[in-house]
Amino acid sequence: MNDSDIKNAIIGIISDIAPDEDLSNLDPALRLREQIDLDSMDFLDIVMELRKRYGVNVPDTDYMQLATLDSCVNYLRDKMVGKALKV
């Protein structure tokens, strides 16, 4: 999966978790929690959905790597090799 797909994978998950949020103008360098209403329960769901959709495991010690879209992409790049984007 390329970087753009990874970004879309994350946005796709967030749009299911927080359907009322406007995700069209997210700044990939800024913390997600500063742009949309995500709490720790929601972050758990992002992790659970990554596991469910892509078979990717994110241990809790790595949760801080998911703070921004850019950091998500960097963190997941190796883990998403060979996987296809689910729409």
Add this chain to the structure above:
Amino acid sequence: MRYDAIIIGAGMSGLAAGIRLAMFEKRVVILEKHYVWGGLNSFYQFQGRQIDVGLHAMTNYVKRGARGKPLSRLLKQLRLRHEQLDLHEQSFSLISFPSARMRFDNDFETLRSEVRRAFPHEIEGFDALTREITNFNELDLDAPQVSAREIVQRHLREPLLQDMLFCPLMFYGSAREHDMDWDQFVVMWKSIYMEGFARPQQGVRHVLSLLTNRYRELGGELRLRAGVKRILTRENDAVGVELDSGEVIEADNILSSAGLVETARLSEPAASAAGLVPLQAVNPIAHAMGSETGKLSFTETISVLDAPPQTDATIIFFSNRDRFEYRCPDDLCDVDSGVICMPQNFKLPKPIDPLVRITNIANFAKWAALSSSGDSGVTVPKAWRDSSSGVRHPAPEPRISNLGYRGAKQHWYERSVAAVTPAHLPDFRTRVQLVDMFTPRTIKHFTGHEGGAVYGSPRKSRTGETGIKGLTIMGTDQGFLGIIGAALSGISMANRWVLKEQAVSEPAA
């Protein structure tokens, strides 16, 4: 049969936990001993009418789009849209005491203006109390327990005002007599005064259908008439359950909404064996085996009318004494305080049958001791039917020893109505067509909750831990109250003890 998780109880917490687990592809089964789901918030049919059991209203109402509130978190976690709950707000509520009346609604400013009007010298104290409440993090499970009365008394001097503010919060609800834990008080204050009340057009049944349908769509199994006889353990590990039928079901995780005391009973002897250290945080179960059954139960009388009573209030929290007493009564009921609910006074798009529901605190032990025989229905008193006679006469005081269960219900039905009308709402007795009533015995019979304790044991397990590995408590004994609270309890416990644990310990497929 083997599952990832067994959920005991198909009430709000069980169904919500089930949805979370099924959503993440866990094999889960919900076991409900009754023939219908809902638990303490169930529903039934009575002479062709649908009646809700339990809460008269959903608390924690906020509008669509509200951020960070319990209802919004619930919607996100269960992947529901606000509109699916079909919530309609209350018109207003009253707190009605002999020396003062205050109104509140889903806008906190209304309550504040009422306090300023009725107790002008207390408004600064009220604002300071509100600030302390707003700043308190009630979700911090490690905060030490403090008395709510103590903190409220630092800000408010007038006992009448204190009691009036406590009254709705205690009834909605406290498992403890006289006082509440401060963090519970904050939860209830926010749920009721700062958020608000609402109801679906079809009542609680609507929410239950939504949840059971979602659960099943996600592949969850739900078994009714499937009571659990024992929770099976090996050393200090929960391994499964045995049903009343003798069938054994295995799972590594058991989430129980049966109640702390009830769950402890089901898991003996492991419960006692696990309970060597007398600290509730480590082993609440062992403690629960003592005298921790909740003392507070209720009666509720339901009068179906042929015309609405002449009040627009949705809910009236009342006391016939300026000093509000919230304690297990010496007699069968305490009719001198309680909650009057008129569900037709929510802002519903379609009218519903007018009802007057009156809830009073009741003494479970006294109700349980009455002899019962035959039909235990309640009838509309003849004197009320004959409208020309007026309805001045309260039922005569019978000798308690002469009362069987049926006689007691009839007597206390009449007393509960006489205590509220005309004192708190205009007389409606000549409009009553049909009556039903539930007592602590009804509650115990249908839900299994010991002592008919609707708000559970005063001792809670805030983390859900029982001291037995793989066995978690959820629902009122994990500390969250009301429909929203119970659902959030199921969600949090499923997240914390099943989803997170497995996410951490198992490698991904």
